[in-house]
Amino acid sequence: MATRMKLKTPGDYLLRRDVCSYGYFLLAPNHWDPRSGVFSRVCTLGDGPALVEVAQEKAGGELAVKVGRALLKEEKKELTVQLTRMLRLDEDASTLREFHASDPRFAGIGRGRLFRSPTLFEDVIKTVTSCNVTWPNTVNMNRRICEVLGDAVEVKGGKRHGFPSATKLARTRPATLRARCRVGYRDARIVELAKLFTLPKSRGGIDVGWMEDPATPDEPLYEALIDLPGIGPYAAANILQLLGRYHRLPCDTESVRHGKAVLGMTGSSAQIMKKIHEHFAPMGRHAFRSYWFELWEFYEKKHGPSWTWERDSTGKMFTAAELNKK
DNA sequence: GGTAGACCTGGACGC
């Protein structure tokens, strides 16, 4: 028996805009259907995996959540926590207003929330799978990780898989990850990260509560992230933004392309990255959102609104060759 | 502290 729930949203919430706001909405197990405007994925809950579908009838209205099976009371709470994190339903309205005041370009369309994963663990692994690869490869890695290791639920016409838990990935052999999920040299790093997420803090494990706590100072958090296996300056800055801290820019080759093509910057890659940091520095704690939505606007000019993008055809949209086309 | 090279996969390109 299916479960139906309603989720309250902030008054300005727009599902299609706020889901299709960061590339992770295109990565398995997430799925956005451009035709129906329904977001779905398999969520891992206390009693096992469940297919979850989220729709919104009108802008600013509540979210209608349909779950493929009956949920225990505790699972309903668990799912609410996961959806709230993923969809940024608890985004502080005052900081959103502050962002729009400092960068009015995005006030009119209300952009400000950035889609993320239901757990920090999934965000960290997704970040690792996006390093040193082209976007189509990141898409494939996430699809394979879910298909090979994620819990599955039966749906009409096949199966849908969730994202594997830290416990499951911690028990996976690196060779399996490499051979079946095609993660390459990231294999051991992913398993090591998963182990750190399963260990208690007293034994050197990751203190997720401390990392998620808005009261935790930025710099010690950045230092803790950069100490993790497979996490360098780019990945640490990206995880910071996924944790809601937007002061630091995760600069990569895509930033350099943007600096050259859109901002008219010249010089070596290192010089352009420095210029990009300087360019967005006046935005202070909103720097990343200002940078990101400018980049996102460039993608949308090329390919139409992000909520019309099909997951299975976006791979080629974000290759260097395609993005460098005039 | 700064730099060079290895890591691995898949897209692009030439034949």
Add this chain to the structure above:
DNA sequence: GCGTCCAGGTCTACC
């Protein structure tokens, strides 16, 4: 269709 080159961020060794 096949082979080769190259892009991509992190890590380690070395200066």
